[in-house]
Amino acid sequence: MSLRAVLLITLQREPGTGYDILQRFKAGLVHVWQASHQQLYRELDRMRGDGLLTCETLPQAERPDRKVYRLTEAGRKALDSWLTEPLAASPVRQPLFAKFFAWERWPEQARHEELAAFREQLKQRLTTYAAIEREWFSNPQALTPAQRAPWHTLRLGQRLTETWVGWVEEVMEEE
Template identity: 80%
Template sequence: MATQRPGTGYDILQRFKAGLAHVWQAGHQQLYRELDRMRGDGLLTCETVPQAERPDRKVYHLTAAGREVLETWLAEPLAASPVRQPLFAKFFAWEHWPADARRQELAALREQLRERLETYAAIERASFADPQALTPAQRAPLHTLRLGQRLTETWLEWIEEVMEEGESS
């Protein structure tokens, strides 16, 4: 994203939302903190562009050092990340988890996941209507989108199983 072209924090956030938001959470404040940190570390430069009747635009550019850090990170294999899900902790206290609260929480999560699938479908229609017409680099975010879809579908199946079992016990 940052390597695509220079951009303001807003531009970068919009690129993030279009490409990664379905698999990685980052808010507005977090993005700006990271941009400031990266600028302080010499990985980005920031050009101030005056605008008439609007606040100045800050346009961020990746430096040679930033590109080097990115290339090093891309070349290093990543370890598998542990699944950190607070909901799982509630399962270890199942006998103390009120049945009504459990049903409500799982039903709400099920609805959120269904909405997420709808969002993913909208992203796919808007950005990847004809994947074969895209270059491999342009198609790469589609792979993360599809993984997000599959993980969400798996979560939905799991919740349905838990809810079904909870009703029968």
């Protein structure tokens, strides 16, 4: 998956500013994709240059101008093309895993602190997922399948994160 695809998905229903897009990420896509402000704005500019988006500049008094991005027909076709192409399973990339191959040199105190911090980050992620679920999916059975589809990805994120927490706790017991 690429940031470009996520931006196309985000803008498919309605136009938005960079700020709007970031808020949409936080509201629903944070569990499947993350991007910095800089990455987002660079990609929006590239997509505009590639003809996938238009950008309307709206002047504001005492604030920077608002740039509202909108999909073009080429952008819709690019999204449709991406949606029809099968995706390969992504590898799990976790830099922490590399340290396990130097276990004997990894100082015990540093290892314990890093694993404990990682576990806390994962628990915080679970808290975030729970907040998203409460806010957006409090009654998933009342939603249409299309409305419920993002809930399924959220549930997968929760399950994977719970598995990681359990794994970290197993490793910490062996230390």
